[in-house]
Amino acid sequence: MIGMDPAFVAGATVDGAVLRRVWRFARPYRAMLAAFLVVIVAAALVSLVPPLLFREILDSAIPDEDRGLLHLLAALIVAAAVADAGLALAERYVSARIGEGVIYDLRVSLFDHVQSMPISFFTRTQTGALTNRLNTDVLGAQRALTGTLGSVVSNTVALIANGGAIIVLEWRLGLISLVLLPIFIVPAKRVGRKLQTLTRQQMDLNASMNTTMTERFNVSGALLVKLFGRRSAETADFATRADGVRAVGVRSAVYGRTFFVALGLVGSLAAAAVYWIGGQLAISGALTIGTLVALATFVSRIYGPLTALTNARVEVMTALVSFERVFEVLDAQNPITDRPGAVDLAAVHGTIELDAVHFSYPVDAVVPSLEAVSPSTAEPADPAVVLHGVTARVEPGQLVALVGPSGAGKTTLAQLVPRLYDVTSGSVRIDGVDVRDYTQESLRAAVGVVSQDAHLFHDTVGNNLRYARPEATDAELMAAARSAQIEDLILSLPEGLDTLVGDRGHRLSGGEKQRLAIARMLLKDPAIVILDEATSHLDAENEALVQEALAGALAGRTSLVIAHRLSTITAADQILVLDAGRIVQRGTHPELIAEGGLYADLYRTLLRAEHASVTP
Numbered sequence: 113m114i115g116m117d118p119a120f121v122a123g124a125t126v127d128g129a130v131l132r133r134v135w136r137f138a139r140p141y142r143a144m145l146a147a148f149l150v151v152i153v154a155a156a157l158v159s160l161v162p163p164l165l166f167r168e169i170l171d172s173a174i175p176d177e178d179r180g181l182l183h184l185l186a187a188l189i190v191a192a193a194v195a196d197a198g199l200a201l202a203e204r205y206v207s208a209r210i211g212e213g214v215i216y217d218l219r220v221s222l223f224d225h226v227q228s229m230p231i232s233f234f235t236r237t238q239t240g241a242l243t244n245r246l247n248t249d250v251l252g253a254q255r256a257l258t259g260t261l262g263s264v265v266s267n268t269v270a271l272i273a274n275g276g277a278i279i280v281l282e283w284r285l286g287l288i289s290l291v292l293l294p295i296f297i298v299p300a301k302r303v304g305r306k307l308q309t310l311t312r313q314q315m316d317l318n319a320s321m322n323t324t325m326t327e328r329f330n331v332s333g334a335l336l337v338k339l340f341g342r343r344s345a346e347t348a349d350f351a352t353r354a355d356g357v358r359a360v361g362v363r364s365a366v367y368g369r370t371f372f373v374a375l376g377l378v379g380s381l382a383a384a385a386v387y388w389i390g391g392q393l394a395i396s397g398a399l400t401i402g403t404l405v406a407l408a409t410f411v412s413r414i415y416g417p418l419t420a421l422t423n424a425r426v427e428v429m430t431a432l433v434s435f436e437r438v439f440e441v442l443d444a445q446n447p448i449t450d451r452p453g454a455v456d457l458a459a460v461h462g463t464i465e466l467d468a469v470h471f472s473y474p475v476d477a478v479v480p481s482l483e484a485v486s487p488s489t490a491e492p493a494d495p496a497v498v499l500h501g502v503t504a505r506v507e508p509g510q511l512v513a514l515v516g517p518s519g520a521g522k523t524t525l526a527q528l529v530p531r532l533y534d535v536t537s538g539s540v541r542i543d544g545v546d547v548r549d550y551t552q553e554s555l556r557a558a559v560g561v562v563s564q565d566a567h568l569f570h571d572t573v574g575n576n577l578r579y580a581r582p583e584a585t586d587a588e589l590m591a592a593a594r595s596a597q598i599e600d601l602i603l604s605l606p607e608g609l610d611t612l613v614g615d616r617g618h619r620l621s622g623g624e625k626q627r628l629a630i631a632r633m634l635l636k637d638p639a640i641v642i643l644d645e646a647t648s649h650l651d652a653e654n655e656a657l658v659q660e661a662l663a664g665a666l667a668g669r670t671s672l673v674i675a676h677r678l679s680t681i682t683a684a685d686q687i688l689v690l691d692a693g694r695i696v697q698r699g700t701h702p703e704l705i706a707e708g709g710l711y712a713d714l715y716r717t718l719l720r721a722e723h724a725s726v727t728p
């Protein structure tokens with residue numbers, strides 16, 4: 113989708129709806145746009161003045177030997193040049209104010225909208241493609257507004273001004289100069305199209321090169337490349353992409369220059385023709401020398417605008433494509449929104465009820481063009497049902513452990529409580545009210561989640577903790593860190609709370625990261641805690657620490673813990689055993705052990721694993 117087919121662009125018509133939306137974004141700048149028009153017209157008129165003054169010098173001042181007039185005309189030419197320069201600056205200023213302003217508006221609304229999207233949008237979207245929208249297409253949209261539309265307006269005005277001047281001065285000579293036009297315009301149009309295609313290809317290739325880089329140059333990507341010894345293969349792959357960029361770059365440079373060389377050449381030819389034919393008219397006395405010079409200048413000035421305008425349609429279309437691509441993201445529907453009349457979840461007791469919850473992950477693309485697989489090649493499959501009628505109840509202050517084999521649906525089930533996804537059928541209720549009837553903001557404030565692979569931003573330890581509560585003091589941070597058993601580690605770090613954690617927190621071990629995430633959750637102080645214990649880092653030393661961390665974190669809160677540690681499981685008030693999306697057993701540890709079945713099997717496996725890790 114990134115490289116638009118130029119034929120498509122050329123064949124498309126300007127979509128009225130898109131134009132109206134573009135206008136909505138441009139509307140706040142309408143005073144500026146008016147100023148822009150005024151400046152452009154003024155600049156075109158001022159640029160007509162010098163040739164006319166040259167004409168006066170040649171036709172009046174010099175033949176009449178009128179030095180006074182000569183001084184005056186020269187001064188006027190200087191004034192016109194200064195005015196022209198001033199107007200050029202003013203035009204640039206106004207167009208930049210409009211362009212940057214629109215970019216700002218588009219960017220901020222895109223950023224905000226993307227943030228509001230449900231988590232399914234992010235699991236399905238290619239990050240590179242998304243950031244590309246936020247950067248390249250927003251720039252393209254800006255170009256559409258000020259660059260392309262601006263150049264259409266200014267070229268039209270310039271064409272009218274110069275053409276009008278030619279007609280007033282000597283229309284027959286003007287006609288002669290027009291004879292040359294088709295010789296230039298026809299090939300210029302083709303070169304223009306070609307350039308358009310090349311530019312699109314360039315954007316496309318650059319995007320693919322950037323995606324490769326962003327995926328490889330982060331800690332996890334780099335680690336993968338190293339561990340699999342793929343460096344030379346990666347370099348070769350990158351070189352291929354970069355080579356494409358190089359080839360297209362050379363071609364577009366040559367085509368671009370051809371365009372301007374040809375433009376200059378035709379300008380010179382036109383000037384020669386005007387001097388040649390006009391010279392004869394001058395000899396026969398039908399034309400003054402001054403008029404001839406002025407005409408030659410005006411004629412040479414109409415080619416640029418004319419060619420620019422012949423390509424304008426394609427350019428406007430291409431630029432509008434950027435707007436459409438931005439609107440496509442802005443229009444992405446968010447299925448998880450606050451219901452009208454949604455209530456705030458305040459004074460939480462902490463009862464969680466799952467009532468016949470069925471769930472399958474959404475299969476419909478949110479923004480198809482942003483997904484890794486194009487929709488044409490991948491027929492939307494029937495959604496696999498992940499949860500088949502799960503019913504359970506967690507009492508306030510209880511600790512419920514959710515156990516089960518990998519892929520059973522534990523993480524999925526937990527994600528339904530803070531409404532990261534909506535149930536397919538059935539309901540999830542907190543304190544007796546469906547989570548879909550709460551405002552999302554209050555719901556997420558009440559539910560603290562520590563996920564399986566806790567994410568830390570590339571920032572200091574302190575700022576990562578403060579993400580939960582920006583106004584927290586250092587003492588509060590350390591208190592939370594103490595409860596999460598991560599205080600000693602923070603104190604041992606070279607700069608304490610001010611130590612940077614690497615991209616995704618790679619300077620910390622998995623267990624440390626999770627304890628930091630627990631501390632972060634504690635700062636938020638939610639009434640309900642959902643904890644997805646990491647399956648890794650089950651070493652015995654951490655075990656005790658994490659156990660204490662959990663005891664501190666969960667005290668007095670309703671907790672749903674996806675447990676992989678025996679100590680967590682055995683301490684639970686209730687254990688839910690999930691298998692293939694169904695709760696197959698429930699009860700306390702002694703009850704379930706007595707019952708046998710899947711739980712007893714899982715327990716024995718865990719016991720063996722933990723025993724093995726304690727005794728090397």
Ligand SMILES: Nc1ncnc2c1ncn2[C@@H]1O[C@H](COP(=O)(O)OP(=O)(O)OP(=O)(O)O)[C@@H](O)[C@H]1O
Nearest residue numbers: 235473498516517518519520521522523524525564
């Ligand atoms: N975003 C998603 N889109 C589609 N299917 C998904 C998605 N996330 C998980 N699944 C599927 O849903 C099923 C349950 O996954 P889930 O992550 O809930 O398992 P789990 O019980 O947490 O396993 P583990 O113990 O390994 O973490 C799996 O078959 C998985 O492939």
Ligand SMILES: [Mg+2]
Nearest residue numbers: 522523564644
């Ligand atoms: Mg999981």
